[in-house]
Amino acid sequence: MTAATRLPKLDIDLSDPGAIPEEAIETAVEIMRSGRLFRYGEYGGAANHAALLEQEFAASLGSRYTVGLNSGGSAIYLGLKTAGVEHGDKVLVNAFTLAPVPGAIKHAGAEAVFVEIDSSYHIDLEDLAAKARSSGARVLLLSYMRGHVPDMDRLMAVSRDLDLTVVEDCAHTMGAGWNGTPTGRFGLSGAFSAQTFKHVNSGEGGLLVTDDEDVAAKAILYSGSYMLYAQHVARPDMDVFERHKFDIPNCSMRMTALAASLIRAQLPLLDERAATWNRLYRALAERLNAIVGVRVPERQEKENYVASSLQFSLDGLDSPTIDRFIDICDAAGANIKWFGRLEPRGFTSTYTDWGYARGRQNLPQTRNVMHGLCDMRIPLALTEVHCDQIAEIIEGALAMAQESAA
Numbered sequence: 001m002t003a004a005t006r007l008p009k010l011d012i013d014l015s016d017p018g019a020i021p022e023e024a025i026e027t028a029v030e031i032m033r034s035g036r037l038f039r040y041g042e043y044g045g046a047a048n049h050a051a052l053l054e055q056e057f058a059a060s061l062g063s064r065y066t067v068g069l070n071s072g073g074s075a076i077y078l079g080l081k082t083a084g085v086e087h088g089d090k091v092l093v094n095a096f097t098l099a100p101v102p103g104a105i106k107h108a109g110a111e112a113v114f115v116e117i118d119s120s121y122h123i124d125l126e127d128l129a130a131k132a133r134s135s136g137a138r139v140l141l142l143s144y145m146r147g148h149v150p151d152m153d154r155l156m157a158v159s160r161d162l163d164l165t166v167v168e169d170c171a172h173t174m175g176a177g178w179n180g181t182p183t184g185r186f187g188l189s190g191a192f193s194a195q196t197f198k199h200v201n202s203g204e205g206g207l208l209v210t211d212d213e214d215v216a217a218k219a220i221l222y223s224g225s226y227m228l229y230a231q232h233v234a235r236p237d238m239d240v241f242e243r244h245k246f247d248i249p250n251c252s253m254r255m256t257a258l259a260a261s262l263i264r265a266q267l268p269l270l271d272e273r274a275a276t277w278n279r280l281y282r283a284l285a286e287r288l289n290a291i292v293g294v295r296v297p298e299r300q301e302k303e304n305y306v307a308s309s310l311q312f313s314l315d316g317l318d319s320p321t322i323d324r325f326i327d328i329c330d331a332a333g334a335n336i337k338w339f340g341r342l343e344p345r346g347f348t349s350t351y352t353d354w355g356y357a358r359g360r361q362n363l364p365q366t367r368n369v370m371h372g373l374c375d376m377r378i379p380l381a382l383t384e385v386h387c388d389q390i391a392e393i394i395e396g397a398l399a400m401a402q403e404s405a406a
């Protein structure tokens with residue numbers, strides 16, 4: 001209390017997702033008036049919003065197929081299933097990721113083999129090679145956690161050498177890429193999310209993109225298309241479905257017409273949103289890097305990032321000090337998450353918490369990075385004045401947290 005009174009009070013809620021655009025609300029109301037919230041019509045009819053979204057999303061990435069799903073986690077799960085992951089298989093995954101990722105691996109009946117990250121939060125390619133060899137895993141689930149895209153030239157070369165199939169978790173990289181190639185275009189398939197805290201917001205929603213006709217047909221069948229898959233537009237030819245239609249179970253992971261309509265209305269806004277996020281990110285990064293003890297890693301030249309959030313490292317502080325720092329920021333209205341906390345809170349559980357995914361693997365390098373790793377959202381309504389306030393709060397809170405340690 002006393003500490004926080006010396007800091008400015010941040011007058012924006014960092015967790016505010018922002019309103020849904022008015023046109024999207026109007027379309028959603030029309031859909032509700034029609035009652036046709038389900039993506040399939042019993043007797044066909046006009047192309048559904050879900051089918052149109054799939055077509056538009058595929059076109060925007062330059063991919064052949066897109067499958068709409070009920071969540072990003074479902075998209076990852078089907079990415080793994082359609083890559084041939086079977087019960088008991090091992091799946092490589094960078095250890096800095098979100099709980100739905102090991103969740104999808106577990107859902108597929110597989111075991112996660114966690115790979116170390118480096119101090120700029122990217123997957124460690126040496127550890128990837130070592131873990132691929134020691135585990136015998138054939139699939140890498142590459143998670144662009146918080147939108148960090150590693151050196152994809154090197155990553156894909158290493159994956160080819162190791163004969164790994166890559167499935168991309170693009171939940172935080174819609175609109176992002178590497179050297180001009182969008183994420184989701186490197187591996188066998190890419191999974192996107194439209195959950196409220198991602199780059200487009202339909203509450204829940206997922207999209208799986210691929211160029212592979214069997215992956216696409218299987219994903220459509222798994223999603224729960226009944227025998228109505230002809231109503232998809234960005235789909236393989238009908239004979240591809242003939243190969244799989246009696247072998248793939250209906251897992252009921254469909255996207256609703258309502259969710260699809262909300263996403264369709266937001267896709268054209270993505271470039272503008274990305275520009276705003278990146279401008280704010282650079283403003284914040286510059287201010288935070290000027291604070292002693294705070295490190296925002298450099299982004300690589302070829303990374304086309306969309307920074308809807310910002311991560312920074314507090315190097316050299318112990319847990320009680322960081323804990324106090326977070327509380328002081330919180331009291332000043334700056335909601336900062338910390339991946340080093342021993343007891344998970346909110347969204348920030350870590351690999352050490354995922355016992356079901358054999359999470360208690362020894363990853364000294366990742367543990368070190370996560371210890372000081374802090375995370376904040378960048379709402380689109382943020383201003384440069386807010387950036388100044390946030391920097392002032394972080395600098396002040398760091399000083400106070402360290403003072404009370406002395």
Ligand SMILES: *Cc1c(COP(=O)(O)O)cnc(C)c1O
Nearest residue numbers: 071072073098100145171193195
């Ligand atoms: C949000 C997220 C997911 C899961 O997406 P949902 O749509 O919430 O299931 C997966 N991976 C990462 C890195 C995420 O941030």
